[in-house]
Amino acid sequence: MQRKWFQYWFNSPFYHILYSQRNDAEAEYLIDNLSAWLKPTADSRILDIACGRGRHAIYMNKKGYDVTGIDLSEQSIKYAQQFEQKNLHFFVHDMRKLCFINYFDIALNLFTSFGYFETEKDHVNAFKSFRKGLKADGTLVIDYFNTQKILKNLTHQEIKTVDGIEFHLHKFVSEGKIIKHINFEHKGKPHAFEERVQAFTLADFERMLEKSGLQITKTFGSYNLDDYDEIKSDRLLLICKKV
Numbered sequence: 351m352q353r354k355w356f357q358y359w360f361n362s363p364f365y366h367i368l369y370s371q372r373n374d375a376e377a378e379y380l381i382d383n384l385s386a387w388l389k390p391t392a393d394s395r396i397l398d399i400a401c402g403r404g405r406h407a408i409y410m411n412k413k414g415y416d417v418t419g420i421d422l423s424e425q426s427i428k429y430a431q432q433f434e435q436k437n438l439h440f441f442v443h444d445m446r447k448l449c450f451i452n453y454f455d456i457a458l459n460l461f462t463s464f465g466y467f468e469t470e471k472d473h474v475n476a477f478k479s480f481r482k483g484l485k486a487d488g489t490l491v492i493d494y495f496n497t498q499k500i501l502k503n504l505t506h507q508e509i510k511t512v513d514g515i516e517f518h519l520h521k522f523v524s525e526g527k528i529i530k531h532i533n534f535e536h537k538g539k540p541h542a543f544e545e546r547v548q549a550f551t552l553a554d555f556e557r558m559l560e561k562s563g564l565q566i567t568k569t570f571g572s573y574n575l576d577d578y579d580e581i582k583s584d585r586l587l588l589i590c591k592k593v
Contacts (some may be wrong), residue, residue, distance in 0.1 A: 355466075355543070355546055356422065356545075357423075358543065360402075360422065360426065361423050361426075362543065363425075364515070364536070364541065364543070367512050368512055368532070370513070371512075372461070374405055377405045377409060379573055380493070380573045381409050381410055383574065384458075384491060385410075387575060391455075393416070394415050395415070395416045395453060395456075396410055396416065396417045396456045396458065397418050397419075397450070397453075397454040397457040397458065398418070398419040398420070398458050399420060399445050399457060399459040399480065400445060400459060400460075400463030400464070401419030401421045401426075401430065402421055402423070403426050403429045404419050404426075407438065407440070411435075411438040416437040417437065417439075418439050418441070418450075419440045421440070421442065421443070422445070423442075424442050427441065445459075446475045446476045451482055451483065452482070452485050452486065454483050455484075455487075456489050457483060457488065457490045459480070459490070459492050459493065460493040461493060462495050462547065464476070464492065464550075465547045465548035465549075466547065466548075473548070474558050474561045477559055477562035477564060478563070480562075481562055481563050487591075488591075488592065490564060490591075491588070491590070492586075492587065492588040493585060493586075494555075494587075494588075495586065496585055497551050498581060499583065500528060500549075502581075504528070506520065506521055506522060507520055508521070515534050515535075515536055517533075518532070519531070520533075527548055528546075529544060530544060551580075552569065552586060555586075555588060559588075559590055564592060564593060565593050566588050569589070570587035571583025571584070571587070573585065
């Protein structure tokens with residue numbers, strides 16, 4: 351089977367270089383605010399879906415929770431596993447496939463770690479696996495970019511220099527996806543990657559979640575947990591429960 355764009359890009363060291371500005375303070379701020387709102391108990395089990403190198407999972411574990419992180423990137427999980435200890439574990443896993451049943455109190459999918467697949471069926475299958483992994487009264491949290499604002503303010507051409515590498519970024523919209531072409535040279539060798547993320551709206555999420563046996567109980571528009579405004583908000587955070 352042909353590898354998908356995310357299997358190449360998320361396993362590349364250049365992905366982590368380009369996005370190195372995603373600092374721990376921002377991640378910890380979001381986790382602190384979500385924890386204050388969700389009020390998990392001391393024995394809560396938390397699933398971090400598409401956990402990357404584990405920064406959210408590690409911080410949640412430091413707060414005393416039993417945390418499991420899953421990600422499709424072998425390199426990211428290999429990195430995260432150096433931080434494993436009792437009640438903190440990481441696994442290479444495809445979010446579309448079931449891994450636990452009625453096990454977690456909270457499942458988190460943060461920093462737009464969704465929308466990567468080509469078909470709605472794949473995204474619905476992912477939501478179904480999230481749902482099955484939750485206890486009956488469990489909570490799913492989805493953190494996505496606010497598509498409406500992104501589309502209105504899309505920067506089509508951009509150059510970012512990070513660690514001496516000049517990344518040339520070309521963003522555009524095609525077939526309902528926000529696509530980013532990433533081109534750069536490293537040690538005289540040209541590299542090219544792309545990102546293809548579905549431009550899902552709140553209505554799209556409502557439809558897919560309903561198909562999956564989940565419903566949205568609350569929306570937020572920022573990591574401050576402000577109310578969601580489809581024009582002004584930077585983020586779309588969804589709090590979901592089993593139907």
